[in-house]
Amino acid sequence: MLKTKAKSKVIEKHKVHPTDTGSTEVQVAILSEEIDQLAKHLKKHPKDNHSRRGLLGMVSKRKRLLNYLAKENEKRYKALIKKLGLKK
Numbered sequence: 001m002l003k004t005k006a007k008s009k010v011i012e013k014h015k016v017h018p019t020d021t022g023s024t025e026v027q028v029a030i031l032s033e034e035i036d037q038l039a040k041h042l043k044k045h046p047k048d049n050h051s052r053r054g055l056l057g058m059v060s061k062r063k064r065l066l067n068y069l070a071k072e073n074e075k076r077y078k079a080l081i082k083k084l085g086l087k088k
Contacts, residue, residue, distance in 0.1 A: 002030065002033055002037070007030060010026070010029050011030070024069045025080050028062055028065050028066060028069070029084060034058055038055045042055065
């Protein structure tokens with residue numbers, strides 16, 4: 001779970017318009033940050049299967065959001081992938 005300050009920094013960096021808090025880009029960016037944090041946690045605690053299940057859920061949600069964005073707006077999708085450094 002991201003802390004409020006970290007989440008607001010991510011939102012500030014990826015928002016599409018001034019009052020944006022829930023666009024696809026913002027959701028994917030927040031999920032990416034949470035995935036990174038959870039992956040670090042799982043390296044320290046390899047037997048934490050409950051967190052591993054949560055990580056898999058987050059990864060699949062991010063994938064669904066990216067697929068939606070790719071269908072809706074290819075240009076924004078490519079820009080987001082490049083900005084976050086994701087493989088695709």
